Amino acid sequence: AQRVTQPEKLLSVFKGAPVELKCNYSYSGSPELFWYVQYSRQRLQLLLRHISRESIKGFTADLNKGETSFHLKKPFAQEEDSAMYYCAQNNTDKLIFGTGTRLQVFP
Amino acid sequence: GAVVSQHPSWVICKSGTSVKIECRSLDFQATTMFWYRQFPKQSLMLMATSNEGSKATYEQGVEKDKFLINHASLTLSTLTVTSAHPEDSSFYICSATDYYRADEKLFFGSGTQLSVL
Numbered sequence: 001a002q003r004v005t006q007p008e009k010l011l012s013v014f015k016g017a018p019v020e021l022k023c024n025y026s027y028s029g030s031p032e033l034f035w036y037v038q039y040s041r042q043r044l045q046l047l048l049r050h051i052s053r054e055s056i057k058g059f060t061a062d063l064n065k066g067e068t069s070f071h072l073k074k075p076f077a078q079e080e081d082s083a084m085y086y087c088a089q090n091n092t093d094k095l096i097f098g099t100g101t102r103l104q105v106f107p
Numbered sequence: 108g109a110v111v112s113q114h115p116s117w118v119i120c121k122s123g124t125s126v127k128i129e130c131r132s133l134d135f136q137a138t139t140m141f142w143y144r145q146f147p148k149q150s151l152m153l154m155a156t157s158n159e160g161s162k163a164t165y166e167q168g169v170e171k172d173k174f175l176i177n178h179a180s181l182t183l184s185t186l187t188v189t190s191a192h193p194e195d196s197s198f199y200i201c202s203a204t205d206y207y208r209a210d211e212k213l214f215f216g217s218g219t220q221l222s223v224l
Binding site: 009042043044045046086094095096097098099100 | 141143148149150151152153156200202213215216217218
């Protein structure tokens with residue numbers, strides 16, 4: 001079965017520090033991967049998709065097929081980035097989510 | 108983005124009662140809706156795929172008689188937790204697909220916290 005793994009449950013950094021939230025997937029074909037974010041008391045929302053290759057709120061994520069990874073990165077974290085981040089993979093039009101990583105950015 | 112409304116946001120019920128959760132797409136037609144369940148500090152687990160006008164497709168391990176899904180219109184899907192028990196207490200989230208959008212296609216409701224006493 002396809003799996004999405006986020007090894008870190010919690011990632012704490014200080015404001016201005018670089019951030020990398022790890023995500024690994026298991027799929028031999030061409031995966032479609034996403035990062036979703038859930039801010040405190042808000043609904044889950046799409047942050048970015050690998051096929052769009054864009055930067056949203058300073059975040060980028062590159063698909064590395066050799067390492068089967070889709071890590072989320074931001075060079076300088078901001079306090080407002082504190083949230084739950086979920087990596088997800090499209091599996092025949094169904095989203096399979098990782099367990100999530102809570103990012104805490106301290107001032 | 109498109110809006111998905113989920114109601115109620117929080118429900119507390121006695122063991123043995125049934126609870127209905129509604130998921131509505133407010134500004135688009137959703138031929139497909141998904142129901143997820145999330146336990147504390149765990150990920151979202153897909154329960155079922157709901158297609159308008161047809162039977163829902165349940166994921167392995169999800170009891171279809173326990174979690175009744177009805178998708179009678181293009182804007183409404185309901186999840187009924189029948190004869191709820193404390194182990195059914197969880198956070199339930201729906202999502203809906205707007206296939207006509209070129210960018211983001213999947214939108215989430217705000218979730219329903221079910222507490223069974």
